[in-house]
Amino acid sequence: MKLVMLGSGTSTGVPRVAGELGEDWGQCDPADPKNRRTRASIMVESAEGSRLLVDTSTDLRQQLLANSIHRLDAVFWTHDHADHCHGIDDLRPFRYGRAGPLAGFANDETVRRLRNRFGYVFAGQHGYHTLVELESLDRLRMFAGFGVGWCQMPHGPAQSTAFRFDCDGKSIGYATDFSAITGEMVNLFHGVDLLVTDCLRREPHPTHAHLGMALELVEATRADRAVLTHLDKSMDYREVSEEIPSHVQVGYDGLTIEL
Numbered sequence: 001m002k003l004v005m006l007g008s009g010t011s012t013g014v015p016r017v018a019g020e021l022g023e024d025w026g027q028c029d030p031a032d033p034k035n036r037r038t039r040a041s042i043m044v045e046s047a048e049g050s051r052l053l054v055d056t057s058t059d060l061r062q063q064l065l066a067n068s069i070h071r072l073d074a075v076f077w078t079h080d081h082a083d084h085c086h087g088i089d090d091l092r093p094f095r096y097g098r099a100g101p102l103a104g105f106a107n108d109e110t111v112r113r114l115r116n117r118f119g120y121v122f123a124g125q126h127g128y129h130t131l132v133e134l135e136s137l138d139r140l141r142m143f144a145g146f147g148v149g150w151c152q153m154p155h156g157p158a159q160s161t162a163f164r165f166d167c168d169g170k171s172i173g174y175a176t177d178f179s180a181i182t183g184e185m186v187n188l189f190h191g192v193d194l195l196v197t198d199c200l201r202r203e204p205h206p207t208h209a210h211l212g213m214a215l216e217l218v219e220a221t222r223a224d225r226a227v228l229t230h231l232d233k234s235m236d237y238r239e240v241s242e243e244i245p246s247h248v249q250v251g252y253d254g255l256t257i258e259l
Helices: 060-066 088-095 108-117 119-123 183-189 211-221 237-241
Strands: 002-007 041-045 051-054 074-076 102-106 132-136 146-155 158-167 170-175 194-198 225-229 248-250 256-258
Touching: 002 060, 002 194, 002 225, 060 088, 088 102, 088 119, 102 108, 108 119, 108 132, 119 132, 146 183, 158 183, 170 183, 183 211, 194 211, 211 225, 237 248
Parallel strands: 051 074, 074 102, 102 132, 170 194, 194 225, 225 248
Antiparallel strands: 002 041, 002 256, 041 051, 146 158, 158 170
8 A cells, every 4th residue: 555645734734824924934944845734635545556535635736736646536535624625626637538426435424514515516517527426434345445444533523534444455544633532543543554643733732633642542553653744833844753753753745655
């Protein structure tokens, strides 16, 4: 399996737009390209070449071009917050030349919200083709050679979906946008080869994991390796890298890991 981290940043990215100041890098060194972060999203790929996209971030077009991704087999959504789904129109080129729409999956509530907001994507409109055939995760266990596991995570007053993908004898877990660790999460991710985990900042946050919580999840699941994502402007790549265990690394845009 292969993981491509398309985006590793929080909802405003790094640097933040900062009015007359132009760019706000916070504690991040602007000279380090690994600190320039677009909104969080990943792609996983099997040895046979099947590709699953997780979330359609607001920076999706830029991310796809930067990583030379011109083909997808399905899209999975963690939740409907803007930074995770408002790049959905950038899926249109993947419909060109296809006999039918892309497959899409999310939990029931996210399906409902996405259909309400982006009806034209899932039903077509004014002569435009349907881009995505959106279905509930409820009965999904396998897709394109991947075993698919999932559970709901607390995300402050909302929820986000955690995913586990198993293929070719390897496993990748993805847990972005969570604010507490549950038993379901620990069971889902137990023993994964690679865990990508939310890690907004060092201090606790009401809707996201902080560094201590992210490391706690890695330890509780006994993940072999882990990558931190959804990082804000306080999380300088070099500084955080020096603070964390050797089997954990700070994620960055374009990071590719082959298992």
